[in-house]
Amino acid sequence: MLKVDNVTKVYKxxxxxxxxxxxxxxxxxxxxxxxxVSLIGESGSGKSTLGKMILGLVPITSGSxxxxxxxxxxxxEYYRSVQGVFQxxxxxYNPVFKADRVFQLIKESYYPAVxxxxxxxxxxxxxxxxxxxxxEVLGKFPHQLSGGQLQRLLIARALxxxxxxxxxxxxxxMLDASTRIxxxxxxxxxxARGLGVLYVTHDLSLGHYLAERTVVLRHGTVxxxxxxxxxxxxxxxxxxxxxxxAVPRLHAPWEEAAPVGSCLYHERGGxxxxxxxxxxxFVACAQLSNC
Amino acid sequence: MxxxxxxxxxxxxxxxxxxxxxxxxxxxxxxxxxxGLAGESGCGKTTLGKSLIRxxxxxxxxxxxxxxxxxxxxxxxxxxxxxxxxxxxxxxxQYSMSAMNPTRRIGxxxxxxxxxxxxxxxxxxxxxxxxxVGLPREVLNRYPIELSGGMKQRMVMVISTxxxxxxxxxxxxxxALDVSTQQAVAKALLGFRESGYVKSMxxxxxxxxxxxxxxxxxxxxxxxxxxxxxxxxxxxxxxRHPYTRLLINSLPEIGVRHQDRMLKGIPGSPPSLLDxxxxxxxxxxxxxxxxxxxxxxxxxxxxPNHFVACWKA
Numbered sequence: 001m002l003k004v005d006n007v008t009k010v011y012k013x014x015x016x017x018x019x020x021x022x023x024x025x026x027x028x029x030x031x032x033x034x035x036x037v038s039l040i041g042e043s044g045s046g047k048s049t050l051g052k053m054i055l056g057l058v059p060i061t062s063g064s065x066x067x068x069x070x071x072x073x074x075x076x077e078y079y080r081s082v083q084g085v086f087q088x089x090x091x092x093y094n095p096v097f098k099a100d101r102v103f104q105l106i107k108e109s110y111y112p113a114v115x116x117x118x119x120x121x122x123x124x125x126x127x128x129x130x131x132x133x134x135x136e137v138l139g140k141f142p143h144q145l146s147g148g149q150l151q152r153l154l155i156a157r158a159l160x161x162x163x164x165x166x167x168x169x170x171x172x173x174m175l176d177a178s179t180r181i182x183x184x185x186x187x188x189x190x191x192a193r194g195l196g197v198l199y200v201t202h203d204l205s206l207g208h209y210l211a212e213r214t215v216v217l218r219h220g221t222v223x224x225x226x227x228x229x230x231x232x233x234x235x236x237x238x239x240x241x242x243x244x245x246a247v248p249r250l251h252a253p254w255e256e257a258a259p260v261g262s263c264l265y266h267e268r269g270g271x272x273x274x275x276x277x278x279x280x281x282f283v284a285c286a287q288l289s290n291c
Numbered sequence: 292m293x294x295x296x297x298x299x300x301x302x303x304x305x306x307x308x309x310x311x312x313x314x315x316x317x318x319x320x321x322x323x324x325x326x327g328l329a330g331e332s333g334c335g336k337t338t339l340g341k342s343l344i345r346x347x348x349x350x351x352x353x354x355x356x357x358x359x360x361x362x363x364x365x366x367x368x369x370x371x372x373x374x375x376x377x378x379x380x381x382x383x384x385q386y387s388m389s390a391m392n393p394t395r396r397i398g399x400x401x402x403x404x405x406x407x408x409x410x411x412x413x414x415x416x417x418x419x420x421x422x423x424v425g426l427p428r429e430v431l432n433r434y435p436i437e438l439s440g441g442m443k444q445r446m447v448m449v450i451s452t453x454x455x456x457x458x459x460x461x462x463x464x465x466x467a468l469d470v471s472t473q474q475a476v477a478k479a480l481l482g483f484r485e486s487g488y489v490k491s492m493x494x495x496x497x498x499x500x501x502x503x504x505x506x507x508x509x510x511x512x513x514x515x516x517x518x519x520x521x522x523x524x525x526x527x528x529x530x531r532h533p534y535t536r537l538l539i540n541s542l543p544e545i546g547v548r549h550q551d552r553m554l555k556g557i558p559g560s561p562p563s564l565l566d567x568x569x570x571x572x573x574x575x576x577x578x579x580x581x582x583x584x585x586x587x588x589x590x591x592x593x594x595p596n597h598f599v600a601c602w603k604a
Contacts, residue, residue: 178557
């Protein structure tokens with residue numbers, strides 16, 4: 001469904017845009033219907049830039065992004081099927097208006113012909129779909145709702161459209177542990193309905209919990225991607241290994257990171273292409289044959 | 292005993308009344324102990340940290356005493372705290388990323404800071420501390436904007452501990468960092484204790500897994516009160532308070548997949564602290580709640596150093 005093909009993004013930086021910075025460098029992956037793909041990377045890896053390019057919020061420098069064969073074209077028709085939810089739910093609402101205004105705005109621009117009574121029923125069922133009680137959340141101001149509730153309302157808003165693809169960019173990083181998992185479970189339910197979800201995160205354990213496939217980004221390039229279980233249980237790239245060893249675990253001490261001194265990936269950055277180590281498990285590592 | 296907090300109450304003044312952010316918390320810390328402080332947002336963990344150094348003018352000290360190294364800490368008195376602030380108690384703030392003066396090179400800023408406290412700058416000492424946290428010495432010639440988030444965080448850590456405080460409060464210092472930087476920062480904290488730059492430390496976080504790696508003891512708070520306090524491995528392996536159990540069960544760890552084992556969040560939300568209800572504050576969300584929970588559960592030491600405030604524990 002979503003196909004990202006050899007996409008590069010170069011930002012102009014510096015005082016008068018005199019310098020350039022490559023944020024995303026020749027990245028290709030895809031998301032199928034009914035699948036959660038997690039995009040994992042540290043800050044500056046280009047994961048959010050990718051999400052924004054898919055949403056048409058920043059232009060692509062080269063390469064192509066298509067959804068069901070149609071190129072990204074910011075506009076009503078595109079956003080009917082592709083929607084994003086972002087990190088900070090508190091700043092997605094206008095504090096002056098009630099939170100349910102976001103639903104009214106959807107009706108005004110997409111479904112002006114739907115009668116009010118039917119629309120109300122649709123809104124209530126979308127809110128129930130995100131496991132909220134409509135009576136508790138409708139008619140409230142944003143400050144009266146918790147971060148988890150606001151985040152789920154934004155997902156409900158996206159569900160009112162004929163949604164095919166949801167870009168979830170760090171949607172749980174501002175939430176408490178106790179509510180974070182509810183939002184993740186919700187995403188897992190959505191994929192059962194045939195929705196494709198691109199879950200952008202820096203938290204490896206959350207990505208592992210949810211995703212069918214995992215893409216690991218570093219400095220704008222894909223270092224490893226494949227079925228989640230393969231990438232996490234049998235990481236081939238030294239960078240993936242290092243990331244995994246740094247994740248704090250509740251009942252086990254930190255593993256010593258594999259020595260990276262013998263590895264060239266630090267100096268070389270990209271290696272010029274992904275190798276298929278196992279079927280469906282790609283890794284960018286020049287040393288793979290020697291490991 | 293390094294720190295002894297007895298029935299501490301701190302309130303915030305708001306237009307709608309006093310928010311009882313900290314409502315009777317008592318605990319002690321041994322010399323050299325690292326205490327992890329965990330809980331949901333709004334549980335009072337940051338308030339507890341900040342009240343020990345009294346950095347926030349909106350806070351009102353409503354009762355209770357704090358003793359640091361056998362001396363009373365005058366946390367209700369701004370003026371009297373000046374002698375203690377940064378010398379005895381120091382804080383690494385949550386907003387470390389923007390804590391440094393953007394118009395000064397870092398070296399000059401540090402020198403100015405020390406001069407304002409009447410302490411001469413010992414360049415050798417400063418450099419050895421930079422080595423400890425793994426920063427190159429040339430950062431002193433750079434501006435804060437030239438450092439990455441993790442480097443800024445570590446620089447602020449060095450600055451906060453220059454006066455060798457007895458108690459260091461680290462407030463959510465790792466939440467904005469990547470896993471590998473998180474690990475480096477956590478290890479630098481342990482290094483501070485080993486080198487004797489700080490005696491004991493309160494590590495405030497919402498990340499229980501990370502806390503369990505560096506803290507000796509973990510204290511879980513709920514709605515302005517202590518829920519459970521126990522040695523780290525005991526708290527993570529055999530928690531007794533229902534809230535701690537639910538919190539730990541909601542943590543996704545590598546190895547847990549949604550299709551294999553679905554984790555559950557904790558339904559509901561904490562009570563408003565403007566007018567907190569009587570009795571156990573977790574009662575409304577607790578699966579084990581019974582009639583006795585209408586009374587306030589006192590923190591009980593069920594095993595040595597294992598305190599639980601729950602009737603059912």
